[in-house]
Amino acid sequence: MAEDKWTGCVKSLKGVILDMCGVLYDSGEGGGVPIDGSVEAVKRLKASDLQLRFCTNETQATREKFVAKLRRMGFDISVNEVFSPAPAAVAILKERGLRPHLLVHDDVIPEFEGVDKTNPNCVVIGDAAENFSYQNLNDAFRLLIGLEKPVLFSLGRGRYYKETDGLKLDVGVFMKALEYACDIEAEVVGKPAPMFFQSVLTDIGIQPHEALMIGDDLVNDVGGAQQCGMKGLQVRTGKYRPSDERHPTVSADGYVKNLAAAVDAILKHRGQ
Amino acid sequence: MAEDKWTGCVKSLKGVILDMCGVLYDSGEGGGVPIDGSVEAVKRLKASDLQLRFCTNETQATREKFVAKLRRMGFDISVNEVFSPAPAAVAILKERGLRPHLLVHDDVIPEFEGVDKTNPNCVVIGDAAENFSYQNLNDAFRLLIGLEKPVLFSLGRGRYYKETDGLKLDVGVFMKALEYACDIEAEVVGKPAPMFFQSVLTDIGIQPHEALMIGDDLVNDVGGAQQCGMKGLQVRTGKYRPSDERHPTVSADGYVKNLAAAVDAILKHRGQ
Incomplete structure (x- = not known):
């Protein structure tokens, strides 16, 4: 059928x-x-x-x-x-002259090599897995809440994915967390x-x-x-x-x- | 005025x-x-x-x-x-015969001493601060998503609070995260x-x-x-x-x- x-x-x-x-x-x-x-x-x-x-x-x-x-x-x-989202995000950041604070997996950082990250004026989150610590989330939050117009990019908005040892929380969950914390809406790339x-x-x-x-x-x-x-x-x-x-x-x-x-x-x- | x-x-x-x-x-x-x-x-x-x-x-x-x-x-x-919310939550858990998995601050655990926590059939989150690790959030998520009818209690729904060294993410942020991950609505106590x-x-x-x-x-x-x-x-x-x-x-x-x-x-x- x-x-x-x-x-x-x-x-x-x-x-x-x-x-x-x-x-x-x-x-x-x-x-x-x-x-x-x-x-x-x-x-x-x-x-x-x-x-x-x-x-x-x-x-x-x-x-x-x-x-x-x-x-x-x-x-x-x-x-x-x-x-994949990271190269797409890099293109957007350059186009809009944004300098990201990255909360991403260590292994995806090289994708952002050519991007100015000094004095950040936006936050980019990816599937950071273990890097989604309380400390790192708090750092991203403080940066956002301190901006006059907080800009958050989320590389996808998935809820969870499956690894061989079970389900794992995906980036969308932490996007929702930061959206609620700052009362903003993220821009999804991916x-x-x-x-x-x-x-x-x-x-x-x-x-x-x-x-x-x-x-x-x-x-x-x-x-x-x-x-x-x-x-x-x-x-x-x-x-x-x-x-x-x-x-x-x-x-x-x-x-x-x-x-x-x-x-x-x-x-x-x-x-x- | x-x-x-x-x-x-x-x-x-x-x-x-x-x-x-x-x-x-x-x-x-x-x-x-x-x-x-x-x-x-x-x-x-x-x-x-x-x-x-x-x-x-x-x-x-x-x-x-x-x-x-x-x-x-x-x-x-x-x-x-x-x-405060923890004693209120204990009363609700006992009344409804629920056995919690706790994702809370270590120092509040004694409040739940008299509560059966074997084979959990709900999750209780509080202001767990550093305990909001990726691992612990994932554990709570897996338990919830495995329940036929996931029940999540959140001890408050605050976005953030202020400590002497700056703003800190509060429990509501992680409530939103788990709500989104499991497509559920938490019950707020507090x-x-x-x-x-x-x-x-x-x-x-x-x-x-x-x-x-x-x-x-x-x-x-x-x-x-x-x-x-x-x-x-x-x-x-x-x-x-x-x-x-x-x-x-x-x-x-x-x-x-x-x-x-x-x-x-x-x-x-x-x-x-």
């Missing part, structure tokens, strides 16, 4: 955009493990006539290190195919911000209705893509929970067992 | 309720320091014909230790005059919950319109008291910020320099 619904759009597709964590692999100690069939599924998409890009809210590493990790897992991915999806479409050179997003996060992957005019498919891997299929406001165009099943159906319906 | 507005109610008052941190003292290293004139102001209120109670969202210590600290600062206060203010009025044996609340927190002290039918006065000490006087939804019945000035005006208008 679910398959009938979304496969109607498959023939007119020109591109597929894949979320990474929870779709390609489950993260965790030692970098994580590929999800069954995903390495092969990426290979098959690349061999097809579809354009392929990767779109992640990953901010625990530079794109270079992140892609290197995925290549070690066996994925055929290169850096210029991957869209999914589900429409500008972020649009930059991927622009790179491919296709229209939203010609693209399909596949992710494990109903709100940020699927809902975000749909808001942009794309179709959105949810995989039942990663952070997927059965209750997602009864979500009050977001309904995926289809639900599939995993990426391999999605690619099977796509290629079958395109006669490849 | 501001004085004219609120002093109209002074003659019919039977009781005064004081917030503590930011009104009596500024907290900080070594316990904190009394705010100028507050020790004397409490003494004068006690010598008057008004009933006096203290109402705090303090959850960094047991009531006993907290009161002992204030007595060392010179305040004439006894434990049974002080209302100010501004109406039940909490009502328990103080019941103890004094007076009606809301016979009571005046004095606090430095516009929303939780003043707004909460007003919602209960009391008058609410904001002191320009503690966490007070000039922008409070232009708050979109809460407007104090009066603003005063500090507690000493409030007590001066109260006693003057009562002819004492």
